[in-house]
Amino acid sequence: MATYVDILKSEFPEIDAELFDYITGVLDGGGADFEDSEEVYEAVGGVLQEVSADSKNEDDIRDICLQMFNTLKLNHHRGAQRQVLLDAPVQLSQISADSISEVTAGVTERSSAFSPQTVDAKKLEKAEAKLKAKHERRSEKDSQKASGPLVLEEASASQASSKKDSRVDQSGKNRSYDIRIENFDVSFGERAELSLASGRRYGLIGRNGLGKTTLLKMLASRSLRVPAHISILHVEQEVAGNETSALQSVLESDTVREDLLGEERRLNARIANGIADGMESVRLSEIYGKLEEIEADKAPARASVILAGLGFSPRMQQQATKEFSGGWRMRLALARALFARPDLLLLDEPTNMLDVRAILWLENYLQTWQSTILVVSHDRNFLNAVVTDIIHLHSQRLDSYRGNYENFIKTKEDRLKNQQREYEAQLQYRQHIQVHTGTESTDRYTQVQTGTHRYRQYTQVQTGTESTDRFPDNFEKLSPPILQLDEVEFYYSKDQPLFSGLNLSADLDSRICIVGENGAGKTTVLKLLMGELTPVNGVRQAHRNLKIGYFSQHHVDQLDLNVCSVELLLNKFPGRTEEEYRHQLGGYGITGELATRPVASLSGGQKSRVAFAQMTMPCPNFYILDEPTNHLDMETIEALAKALNKFKGGVILVSHDERLIRMVCKELWVCEGGKVGRIDGGFDEYRDILHEQFKKEGYL
Template sequence: MATYVEILTSEFPEIDSELFDYITGVLGNGGSDFEDGEDVFDAIGAVLQEMSPDSKNEDDIRDICQLMFNTLQLSPCPATQRQVLLDAPVQLSQMSDTTPAAKEVQGIWMMKRSQNTMVNAKKLEKAEAKLKAKHERRNEKDSQKTSSPIVLDEASASQASSKKDAKVDQSTKNRSYDIRIENFDVSFGERCLLQGAELSLAAGRRYGLIGRNGLGKTTLLKMLASRNLRVPPHISILHVEQEVAGDETAALQSVLESDTLREDLLSEERRLNARIANGTAEGTESVRLSEIYGKLEEIEADKAPARASVILAGLGFSPKMQQQPTKEFSGGWRMRLALARALFGRPDLLLLDEPTNMLDVRAILWLENYLQTWQSTILVVSHDRNFLNAVVTDIIHLHSQRLDCYRGDYENFVKTKEDRLKNQHREYEAQLQYRQHIQVFIDRFRYNANRAAQVQSKLKLLEKLPELKPIDKEVEVALRFPDNFEKLSPPILQLDEVEFYYTPDLRLFSALNLSADLESRICIVGQNGAGKSTVLKLLMGELTPVDGTRQAHRNLKIGYFSQHHVDQLDLNVCSIELLLNKFPGRPEEEYRHQLGGYGITGELATRPVASLSGGQKSRVAFAQMTMACPNFYILDEPTNHLDMETIEALATALNKFRGGVILVSHDERLIRMVCKELWVCDGGKVWRMDGGFDEYRDVLHEQFRKEGYL
């Protein structure tokens, strides 16, 4: 196919060299900026028209511009970069216009420049200005794309209700604390998450909301908390979603202030006492003060500081930390503070979204015990199987855009669900056989006049049978960590007599001796702040010991999953682009295959990462981490936001993996399924607990009993 240079010289054989240089420069250097033939016409059309006022009209020029654009798409390199291989050296100095060789050489540098230019200078200037403005508009548009934040879809809920329902809500007679929401839909952008669903929450029961990542569990909690779904107005709701804002308020006082009734009564008491002391009080102040004292006694206001302190201590706040300003705490501790405020406030409906994500094993065990005596209603989203077994009285399963309720804990749910699926399958098979039996009769006697009435009766019976739907079974989650690497000989990874601190006055570790190999399955446990993540960074070599040594095999390749994995992801691109930027030069099918192995398939892979659920972002982080094929994994809280099916798949994948694994986790089931060693991190030391997780759990329970939290 002819190049744009050849098209230009063939269509305009008498083009002068100045115009030739200008046009080829515009097309060669700005070829990638043209989106279609019209863009090319906008850039050089006026110049070309000026060159051929008689022979070519505007439509002809547009056609030529389209042809040139087509060649730019196929061969975008500038004309100035094209090279021609000559058969023999050419001595330009010996050539003249009259020599045959000169006529054969087709180069613009051989042409005499015409003294009279064929283009209108003003039109040339205008074309250049137009092209410059186009470039500026495009650059501005690209800048806005990169700088402007992504506008994410918003969640919405709709519910069919009647005037009768509204009257009941407004009536003071309805003081039931049961919640029943019928026939409602929940959407996120254009995606329908729930359709024609029903939700019933009996007062005082504790419900666990479970379901696959991305199906809408968190969105449902938000719709309840915002009352976009109709909850009786007299029922108070608290949703632990955002961390407490940091200021000068002490942690303990922040929890006390969450009880607004107590705070208002105490504030009014102080105001009235001040007026009485100043002698400005009237007779009614004493009466009101007596009423306030009665209400304070009724709500046991004097016991509030002790109760708040117990909650904070159970969640890991030491007496010193309880007096610290909230601004001094990290985000994880502020989330604990938000949970403490919710527990102290005792709402009628407590909504918890993955409460164990922010807690260590000790705090999880305390929370399990605390919630078992909770008097009002709880709806909790959790991936922690043991936590659900310890806390909930009912399971609500979100799937197929509906909610199914099961009595009992999670283990009972699994058993009941399996039985229900078996019964549904048997019923489906029986109905299918019955339908086929009727159809056989119809097909056999359809054209038999003597059986016409029976055939008609069977046809009507077939029409009345309910529409059969196959059993909707959820696709099993399967994860795989590639292990196509050579076995490494020990030592693989070890710390010898390591001492480490961030500041000399606060020594974190001393005489730290740890070792791991490709057969290792190690879990590190300990309270938040004990230094578990620091140990991981020392093992990876991200932190340098103050004293002692770190030794690692020269072929060791570590894959690291951070508990703050979202911070490592570019939220403004889709998952495919994320992998492309990290591992460039591979076909798109390879990126899609990698993501598909972690459940990010189809349209999910082309969505901005920011729009994915927490669990889906975790899966993208796994796909990114494993694409480099490490032979050793260090995982810091890998189960955060993952659904239970994915956690089971993660455990299976880690057990099949032929390399080494060290993880920090609070998920008891994952620890029991994967880990062969348990390292306890506490008091500047890390040691192996031979009794495993059972011994560690017993130690924590004994601590609770001694401290009076049980």
């Protein structure tokens, strides 16, 4: 088999004899001390690069050093001069470095037929100095009996496992995992800067349409300059469906583990067929050590816990990914990212795809996340539970605040009060100057501004305008019963009963929220209440004057995307003036030019507002809302909650937004196990129940 001498001759056939002697001397003298190929590269890589005369790049040289290191390691381990092929496959659980079969490494006579060549003497001195320093560090480490951990650079769970708190790469260089990007433009106006400290969790907030998602995409694509050694994962697209099981799909996101296992299988196959050499046996031992270091055997259990926390039952974890809906594939994409543990995790509205149970689990899981997170979310309680910092995108700038969302609100209010006071003081001073300078007030004020005492110019504090401030409620009070389900049984197929003995009632004073895991039947309950589905058994009763307004979680399906918002209302409710349609849309933030743009061109949040305008146009006296907060920004969610509280009719909603639930709902119904039951302790009791379940099932 090839030795490092053979490798040198093969790769550098025209190497000068003196350089050849120098390199082989370095390798002969330090062979037992080299711990990895990086040390071989540091010792002789610079010289080899000079010898190659640019015919080989740095990666080529590193590969050659790896080959030579493997032969050096073989020489160090063996002691016998005969190569032995293994009769049976080597099992990874049984192999160790000390049990590697001894192999032969014949040394070829050195040839003297080399062409003359020159190399920078400084390169040789530098290489010798590096080697000397390496030997000194080795001696010091040996005396302290300490060794550094292997650092893997791929974006994987193995990376996070092996890095832990170490920020030193294989070459001994300190690497920063902080991110600082200065003077960039994400299309929202002024040049900005972004700083993300390693290990902190940032919430990126701001009104819809300002560029939050664009910023995440630019980071993910590295259009903004993020250091190359920092791995990034952006949970943006659902997992493609194929025959791979959900659990295996998550395991495959750990690229380091998968590569090591794949190489282990290939090497074992070669050994079983009797065609492996000693170097491959050594490599197999290395693989075993790396798999043990990254705790590869524990990976399936950890992946299963993540999937279970996000709502995947044991049966679902074994299902092929192609069998899942888009929402579940998005959860699978989130599970893969959590399992891979990148240096920078980018999340865009992660709670939109989750039910309350999964959100609470995710909050707990991310609280112990050790790398950096940048999350766009309009879920106020989620931000309070998870983030350590807030980045506020507004007025064409990014402002950073320490603390969670509640701390941001308090600090922001204090800043605005101070800004308003400064503005008023400056305005008063300017008026004083104008009184004393008459018609030259502007010039005189400018002179004062540029004189010895300089003043920062402040602008009046602008407060955001809220839409959805009121739902129309000009209707008569209806006497109970308003809406009831009595002993209702329902199923889509007889062999899969969904509900039985369902007894529910609501009136115009009701503020009811229905919670439960995805797939438990929450939307089916809403459709039974509305009369869109007919019970198999039992009775639905509704007041003859009951008029229901329904908001679907798939509200886009209710809209004609090919017309503008004004035309949409005109087609749906003909006979009114354009001013009336515009007034209706304006109450939900669709004003001016927005009202005349095709609905298809509007953002998700703007489409939601159009759907609200359409839903409220006929003045319903009862609202049934299915996930109404998806795509809404935080200000609009607050306005929606206030509008529902002012509304004089009844409300039943399905929502995962804890803030909305707490602000609006007086009753909490839990949908599970074919039943819908009321929890007297409200959302607090529901949270406590879920936390106990997580602990009992080992998901926390």
